[in-house]
Amino acid sequence: MNWRLSKSLGVGLLLCSLRFECLAETEPSPKPSIGILSLSVDGREVKQPIDQPLRLSAFPGSVDINFGPVEYREKQPSDPIRIRYKLEGVDDRWRESDGPANVMRISLGFLDQYGNELMHEDFEARGQSPGWTGDFETSPLQHRREQIGVPLEASSFWVVISSAGAPGVVGAYYVANLTVRVQNPTNAPAVDLVNMAFNPWNNRPVGWVRDGPRANMAKVLENGREKLGRGLAIVDDNANAHAQWNTPKAQGPTVTPLDTLVLEWDEMFSIGLAPPATVSYKNLKPGFYRFSLERLSIMGEPIGDPTSFVFEVLAPFWKTAWFWISAMSAMAAVVFAGWRYQISRQLKLENARLAQQQVLEAERFRISRDIHDDFGARVTQISLLSSSAQQREGLSPEVRADFSAVTEMSRNLVGSLYETVWAISPENDHLDSLATYICQVANQLCAQAGLKCRLQIPDLPHEIPVSSSIRHNLVMAVKEAINNIIKHAGANEVQIKVHFENGLLAIEVRDNGKGFDTSIRRRGNGLANMERRMKSVGGCWTKSSKPGEGTSVRLEVRLSGNGGTINRAPAAA
Amino acid sequence: MSKKRDELASAPRRVAIVEDDSGLRQQLEKILKYAKRATCVASYCSAEDALEHINEAKPDVVLMDINLPGMSGIECVGHLRKVFPDAHVIMLTVYEDSDRIFRALQAGADGYLVKSSPTETLLEAIDDVYKGGAPMSSHIARKVVRQFRQAETESSAADKLAPRERQVLDLLAEGYVYKEIGDQLGIGMETVKTYVKGICKKLHVRNRIEAVAKFRQK
Numbered sequence: 001m002n003w004r005l006s007k008s009l010g011v012g013l014l015l016c017s018l019r020f021e022c023l024a025e026t027e028p029s030p031k032p033s034i035g036i037l038s039l040s041v042d043g044r045e046v047k048q049p050i051d052q053p054l055r056l057s058a059f060p061g062s063v064d065i066n067f068g069p070v071e072y073r074e075k076q077p078s079d080p081i082r083i084r085y086k087l088e089g090v091d092d093r094w095r096e097s098d099g100p101a102n103v104m105r106i107s108l109g110f111l112d113q114y115g116n117e118l119m120h121e122d123f124e125a126r127g128q129s130p131g132w133t134g135d136f137e138t139s140p141l142q143h144r145r146e147q148i149g150v151p152l153e154a155s156s157f158w159v160v161i162s163s164a165g166a167p168g169v170v171g172a173y174y175v176a177n178l179t180v181r182v183q184n185p186t187n188a189p190a191v192d193l194v195n196m197a198f199n200p201w202n203n204r205p206v207g208w209v210r211d212g213p214r215a216n217m218a219k220v221l222e223n224g225r226e227k228l229g230r231g232l233a234i235v236d237d238n239a240n241a242h243a244q245w246n247t248p249k250a251q252g253p254t255v256t257p258l259d260t261l262v263l264e265w266d267e268m269f270s271i272g273l274a275p276p277a278t279v280s281y282k283n284l285k286p287g288f289y290r291f292s293l294e295r296l297s298i299m300g301e302p303i304g305d306p307t308s309f310v311f312e313v314l315a316p317f318w319k320t321a322w323f324w325i326s327a328m329s330a331m332a333a334v335v336f337a338g339w340r341y342q343i344s345r346q347l348k349l350e351n352a353r354l355a356q357q358q359v360l361e362a363e364r365f366r367i368s369r370d371i372h373d374d375f376g377a378r379v380t381q382i383s384l385l386s387s388s389a390q391q392r393e394g395l396s397p398e399v400r401a402d403f404s405a406v407t408e409m410s411r412n413l414v415g416s417l418y419e420t421v422w423a424i425s426p427e428n429d430h431l432d433s434l435a436t437y438i439c440q441v442a443n444q445l446c447a448q449a450g451l452k453c454r455l456q457i458p459d460l461p462h463e464i465p466v467s468s469s470i471r472h473n474l475v476m477a478v479k480e481a482i483n484n485i486i487k488h489a490g491a492n493e494v495q496i497k498v499h500f501e502n503g504l505l506a507i508e509v510r511d512n513g514k515g516f517d518t519s520i521r522r523r524g525n526g527l528a529n530m531e532r533r534m535k536s537v538g539g540c541w542t543k544s545s546k547p548g549e550g551t552s553v554r555l556e557v558r559l560s561g562n563g564g565t566i567n568r569a570p571a572a573a
Numbered sequence: 574m575s576k577k578r579d580e581l582a583s584a585p586r587r588v589a590i591v592e593d594d595s596g597l598r599q600q601l602e603k604i605l606k607y608a609k610r611a612t613c614v615a616s617y618c619s620a621e622d623a624l625e626h627i628n629e630a631k632p633d634v635v636l637m638d639i640n641l642p643g644m645s646g647i648e649c650v651g652h653l654r655k656v657f658p659d660a661h662v663i664m665l666t667v668y669e670d671s672d673r674i675f676r677a678l679q680a681g682a683d684g685y686l687v688k689s690s691p692t693e694t695l696l697e698a699i700d701d702v703y704k705g706g707a708p709m710s711s712h713i714a715r716k717v718v719r720q721f722r723q724a725e726t727e728s729s730a731a732d733k734l735a736p737r738e739r740q741v742l743d744l745l746a747e748g749y750v751y752k753e754i755g756d757q758l759g760i761g762m763e764t765v766k767t768y769v770k771g772i773c774k775k776l777h778v779r780n781r782i783e784a785v786a787k788f789r790q791k
Contacts, residue, residue: 373640376667377594383689384600391607391692411689418668427672436671439712443748453748455711459719496748 034083034293035070036309037276039063054311058319060284067293068276081239082170082272082296089289090281096127096272096296101166104173104234104271108180108263110154115250121148125173125269132270134301136174136223136233141266147183150259156252157261159194162244163236164212170239171271172299174223176231178265180253193253193261198230205232208245217243223268231266237298239274270300286315361426364468368425376417383410415444423472431464431505431559434471435498438478438507442496445479449486452493460500464559473533474507474555477541480530481509481553489513489551503559510552515545530555585609586699589632590616591623591649592665593641597688601636604692611699620649627657634699637682639666639673647677654681654777661702675716678773679780685713701766709769714745717776734775741768 039046041060056063069081084094096102109120123146131140150157161175180194197206203220210218217236223229232245255261292308317323383406389395390403422428422437435457446453478496485491491513499506527543530553534541539557588611592598598616605613615630617623620641627635635653639646650662664677664685674685686698701708709717721734721742734742737758744754751769755762 372668377597380667380688381594381596381600384597384604387692388600388603388607407691414667414687414689418670421668422670436712436715439715439746439748440669440671440710443711446748447750452753453711455715455746455748457715459722 033070034081034275034295035067035307036291036293037066037068037070039065039311054309056284056311056313058286058314058316060313061282063281063284063313064278065281065291066276066278081274082237082298082300083275083277084272084294084296084302085279086292086294087279087281087289088292089287090284094294095279096300102126102169102271102273103165104163104169104171104236104269105161105165106175106178106263106265107160107162108148108261109158109160110151110255111156111158111249111252112153113155118151118154121146123263125267125271128270128300129268132268132300134270134297134299136172136221136268137225137227139268141174141176141223141229141268143266144264146263148261148263150255150257150261152257154255154257156254157193158247158249158252159263160244160246161218161232161234162212162242162246163217163234164242164244168239168274168277169242169271170236170274170298171269172233172235173269173271174221174231174233174267175245176223176229176266178232178263181262181264182255183260183262193255194247196232196265203230205245207247208232209248210243210245212243213241214238214243217241218245235298272296272298272300284313286313286319288312364424364426368421371417371424372421376414376421379410379413379417383407383414386410419475423468423475426468428471429465429467430462431460431466431500432462434466434474435460437471437475438496438498441475441479442482442494445482445486446494451486451491454493454495457496457498458500460498464500466559470537470557470559473537474505474539474557477530477533477555478507478509480533481555484527484553485509485511485513485551489515491550505557505559507555508552509555510550512550515547515549515551517547518543518545586611587614587631587633588612588699589614589623589627589630589635589660591618591620591635591641591646592616592638593618594638597638604695608692608696610696620644620646620652623649624652624656627653627660631657632660634702635660635662636665636686636699637662637677639664639670639677639685647673647680647682650677650680650682663698663702669710669712671712671716674713675720678713678717678776679720681777681780683770683773684709708751709745709772711746711748714742717772718742718746720776720779734772738768738772738775741765742772745769 039054041056041063043062043064046054046056065085065087067083067085082096084096085091086094103124103126105125106123107120108123110118112118123144129139129142131142133139157180159178159180161173163169163171163173176196178194178196179192181190181192184190194207196208198204198220199206205220210216212218214236217234217238219233219235220230221233223231234243234245236242288310289312290308290310292306294306295303297303314320386403386406390400390407395403419441422433427433428437439455439457442453442455445451482494485494489511491511493512495508495510495512497506497508497510499508530541534555534557537557539555541553541555543551543553545551585608588605590598590601590605590613592601595618598618602613602616605611611634614632615626617626621644623635623637624644637646637650637653641649644652646664650664653660653662661684662682664674664682665688666674666685667688669687677685683702684698686695690698721739740758741754744757749757751762751765754765758765
């Protein structure tokens with residue numbers, strides 16, 4: 001179960017108490033199995049939960065992975081082992097010996113006249129030489145040349161080729177054609193202080209000895225495809241021991257202080273890492289990581305399949321998908337709720353407005369009906385009563401005059417009531433009703449004043465809505481204009497023209513009276529009222545007159561609510 | 574003929590009142606009681622009452638409230654025309670409400686009168702209703718013009734206006750009063766009234782034709 005799960009997760013790793021067990025994904029190999037020994041974040045060891053991929057909390061400062069052989073099968077712990085590793089997502093290639101001491105080296109040590117070492121210079125070999133192919137036969141040799149100043153008090157030197165360094169260094173180091181010469185500015189023939197010559201009989205290097213805890217790891221080997229070359233090699237397969245070739249310390253070649261020695265050699269190498277080892281990764285970003293391990297031969301060739309395990313560095317909560325999903329959901333919910341609230345509010349307002357409008361309309365009907373049916377009848381009755389009282393015999397002229405006044409006033413009151421009823425009643429909210437009423441008003445006023453009334457009012461559409469307020473104010477303005485004529489114009493005829501085109505209603509009230517000079521300003525209450533009434537309905541009025549040619553007042557108002565035609569500019573008329 | 578006219582002129586007009594408001598009804602009765610040229614022969618408080626008993630009273634003129642509860646005055650006029658065609662009907666209205674007056678004329682009323690009119694106007698109207706309707710104001714005329722204009726394309730001869738009637742109606746709609754129309758057309762005022770009466774009749778005929786047409790369509 002565990003196995004399948006972890007495999008399905010791409011994690012070839014199982015938790016075994018505190019240890020990470022790493023199994024090769026193929027059949028168990030006879031080679032020692034390698035894996036993660038421990039993983040710690042910022043110095044604290046992390047235990048992998050059973051059945052789940054390893055998750056590391058956000059922003060790990062340093063992830064230290066300790067890996068090595070986890071179990072030995074069939075073979076002994078001393079089996080050569082070399083491992084390379086890679087953290088996908090961080091390392092773009094396999095890595096081995098990145099530690100500062102994971103090197104092999106050539107050292108040149110200067111000795112004083114008593115044989116004590118004064119100082120030494122190291123020439124390190126790290127990683128793999130360019131073009132390394134995995135063996136000494138096919139890998140190319142790389143030439144190197146170094147210069148060293150001979151220190152004061154130095155009398156001789158020795159050369160060491162060694163795999164000594166940090167524990168865990170394993171690999172192959174091959175050095176050929178090494179010479180040490182004194183730099184000669186005079187261009188005289190150089191003399192080899194040290195070289196790498198081999199006894200043709202036994203192939204042993206002349207003037208070199210091997211040493212070290214596992215001296216047998218220091219070898220003489222041929223190189224090249226034809227094995228024509230020969231050199232000194234250290235094939236170190238033991239993490240805990242080293243080997244070296246060196247020239248004898250005693251009776252080494254003598255040197256002169258302040259001379260410069262030139263060290264030249266050819267080399268190839270593949271130097272790696274023997275587990276257990278610890279690698280550190282700093283500041284891993286959130287995401288999934290696969291840490292892979294691969295066994296190598298001592299010569300650096302992969303053996304078997306790599307093994308790997310996956311771990312996850314968690315995103316900080318504000319970078320996680322669920323955080324954003326929930327945050328967005330919450331936000332969306334808030335926005336949606338707000339939107340719904342807004343809509344429902346608007347709906348409520350709209351409903352309230354419509355309800356209000358209906359209530360208002362019903363109220364208008366009720367008021368107009370009340371006035372119409374009840375008030376009107378009562379006032380009519382008063383006028384009839386006083387009218388008949390007026391005719392009684394034996395009344396004093398004063399009383400008769402009073403009754404006459406009551407009759408007249410109540411009669412006028414009926415007219416006013418009708419005007420109110422007409423203005424309030426929603427039945428009359430259209431253009432033709434307005435036109436008809438203007439006829440009526442004009443006719444009545446003119447008849448009372450004994451003026452001729454001439455009307456040019458065409459049939460107007462019933463479909464054009466005209467609000468109660470516009471109707472009322474327009475009628476009052478027309479009355480105002482006619483009353484002005486009656487009072488001031490000295491006319492005997494009033495002409496009224498109504499014109500409606502492209503949403504613009506124009507009413508012209510003209511007389512044939514004496515007219516006046518418009519350049520002389522006259523202020524009358526009537527004109528101020530007209531101004532106020534037209535302004536209150538968003539309309540305007542103009543007046544034109546000439547002495548002796550009558551006066552004309554033009555009222556204009558744009559009627560809205562006629563769809564497209566209402567908003568169009570009026571055609572030139 | 575002239576004898577008959579004199580007779581008609583001298584005999585007081587038999588007037589019936591249809592009015593639901595008792596106060597107003599009494600006022601009207603009182604006015605007619607003191608009038609020499611008219612006498613009240615019946616008064617009813619509802620359209621239904623009037624239709625039932627009108628044949629007993631046999632009035633020359635019916636003063637009909639336009640705004641009755643139950644059956645409206647306008648509706649009542651239509652029925653009255655069938656039940657007792659001889660009566661001349663004057664609609665009484667509190668207000669000069671063009672829509673209602675026009676509908677009453679369509680229904681067959683011969684004239685209309687605002688209730689608060691002076692007594693003389695009422696009595697004149699009772700006299701005039703034989704010759705023509707009560708004076709037709711421009712705003713009513715305007716509606717009548719509109720009605721006939723719509724009919725012009727489709728109508729039969731029965732409800733078509735004679736040219737003179739047409740002229741009179743147009744002048745009325747333009748605000749001319751009867752006297753002005755008479756002067757304009759070179760006819761007497763009485764003749765103008767006759768034309769107006771003709772117009773009202775045709776309006777009524779037209780309305781009936783329309784009603785029948787509507788009925789047939791259904």
